[in-house]
Amino acid sequence: MNTLGLSTLFRMGCLCVRESVDIxxxxxxxxxxxxxxxxxxxxxxxxxxTKKKYALKRITCHSIDDQKLANEEISYYKKLKHANIITLIDSCIKGSADLVVQTTSEAxxxxxxxxxxTLHDYLVLKSCTKNxxxxxxxxxxxxxxxxxxRYLHHFSPEPIAHRDLKTANVCLTENMEPVIMDLGSCAPAKVQVCGIQEAQRLQDIAAERCSMTYRAPELFHVESFCVIDQRTDIWSIGCILYALLYFKSPYDIVYERGDxxxxxxxxxxxxxxxxxPFPMELHNLILSILKVNVTERPFIEGVIESLTNLKRKMEFAV
Known part of the structure; x- marks a missing residue:
C-alpha cells in the first residue's frame, strides 16, 4: 500500500494544523x-x-526603535480606561529586535x-442599500x-491625541456602542515644532500613521514654526460625522475619484x-468642525456643546 508524504497531505487538506500562541x-x-x-x-x-475568542494584534519589530514604539502602544492601552476606548487584556513581547544581526521581535x-x-464595516453594509x-x-x-x-484630550498628566481617528478604528459592541481602537498612533496632544527638520519629521510620521482621508490639513504640510494640538483629532471626528450621514469621509470620495x-x-x-434626508443643522455642525484654519476649529468641548444644543433643538434627550 502506497503512503503519501507529509507535504502531500498538507496540500490535499488532509491535515489541518492550527498555529498556537502562548501569552x-x-x-x-x-x-x-x-x-x-x-x-x-x-x-x-x-x-x-475556555474557547473564548479574542483579537490578537501582532506587531513585527525590526529594530530597537520599533520595539520601543510597540511598548509605547502597550503603555497607552494600559493607562487609558474608558467605556468607549478598547481594553487591553494581555500583552507580551517575544524575541529581540536588532538591525545589525537582522533579528526581529514580535509584540x-x-x-x-x-x-x-467596525463602524466602517457597518457603514459599507448600509451604503449598499442606501439605508x-x-x-x-x-x-x-x-x-x-x-x-x-474628550477623555483623551483631558488625560492627566498630559493630554493625548489619537491622530488616526476614522470609521475603521471604531469597533461596535453587540449593543451598537462605539469603541475607539488602534492606539498605535497616539501621542502627546501638543507638539511645539521648531524648525524645518522637526516639521518634516512630524509630517513624515503623519503620512505613515494618519489615514489620508481623515488627516487634518496642518499635518499635510507642517509649518516650520508652529504648535500642533489635539484639534487634529477634531478634524478627524468631523470626517467621521460626515461618514455617519453619507457612509464615507468626504475625502474618501475624492480619493476614489483619483483626485x-x-x-x-x-x-x-x-x-x-x-x-x-438630513436636516441642515447636521451639515452646519460638520462645517463648524471641518475648519481648515486650525485656530477656527473648536476643541472637543466646543463640539460637545454644539452637539448638546443640536439635541435640545431637535428634542432629543441630552
Missing amino acids: NGVKYTVKDRLGEGGFSCVDLVEQSS YLLLPFYKRG YLNVREILRLFSDICEAV SVNLAVISGNIPFPEET
Whole structure:
C-alpha cells in the first residue's frame, strides 16, 4: 500500500494544523486573519481552555526603535480606561529586535473581539442599500465617540491625541456602542515644532500613521514654526460625522475619484449631496468642525456643546 508524504497531505487538506500562541502562560489558537497592515496584523484567536475568542494584534519589530514604539502602544492601552476606548487584556513581547544581526521581535496585544466589526464595516453594509442611519442613531454614536475623545484630550498628566481617528478604528459592541481602537498612533496632544527638520519629521510620521482621508490639513504640510494640538483629532471626528450621514469621509470620495486629497482638504470645500434626508443643522455642525484654519476649529468641548444644543433643538434627550 502506497503512503503519501507529509507535504502531500498538507496540500490535499488532509491535515489541518492550527498555529498556537502562548501569552504569559496562556495558550491561544489562531482561527483566522482579521486584517493586516505594513508591520502588523490582527488575528482571531481562541483561548484553548475556555474557547473564548479574542483579537490578537501582532506587531513585527525590526529594530530597537520599533520595539520601543510597540511598548509605547502597550503603555497607552494600559493607562487609558474608558467605556468607549478598547481594553487591553494581555500583552507580551517575544524575541529581540536588532538591525545589525537582522533579528526581529514580535509584540502580542490581546484585545476583545467584536463580532459586529467596525463602524466602517457597518457603514459599507448600509451604503449598499442606501439605508441611512436615523438622526437619533447618528447623534448617539457621535456623542459616545466625542466622550472618548474628550477623555483623551483631558488625560492627566498630559493630554493625548489619537491622530488616526476614522470609521475603521471604531469597533461596535453587540449593543451598537462605539469603541475607539488602534492606539498605535497616539501621542502627546501638543507638539511645539521648531524648525524645518522637526516639521518634516512630524509630517513624515503623519503620512505613515494618519489615514489620508481623515488627516487634518496642518499635518499635510507642517509649518516650520508652529504648535500642533489635539484639534487634529477634531478634524478627524468631523470626517467621521460626515461618514455617519453619507457612509464615507468626504475625502474618501475624492480619493476614489483619483483626485488630490491634499488639495481637496486645503480647499475647505465640503461636498454635500443635493438630495439629503438630513436636516441642515447636521451639515452646519460638520462645517463648524471641518475648519481648515486650525485656530477656527473648536476643541472637543466646543463640539460637545454644539452637539448638546443640536439635541435640545431637535428634542432629543441630552
